[in-house]
Amino acid sequence: MLAVRGAAALEQDRQAEQRARDFLLEVADGASGLDLESLRTVRDRAWR
Secondary structure, eight states, rough: OOOHHHHHHHHHHHHHHHHHHHHHHHHHHHSSSSOOHHHHHHHHHHTT
16 A cells, blocks of 8 residues: 555655746746746845
8 A cells, every 4th residue: 555655645645746837937038928027027026
């Protein structure tokens, strides 16, 4: 039973990593809907 739970956890980790990679590709392509300029402004204000 422990091996089955371990295998399921590994698969969940793999899926989460794939979703994260897909999101990063969307951001890089400009297809994510994020306003990167606004994020830069917020980051700049936070570090002042």
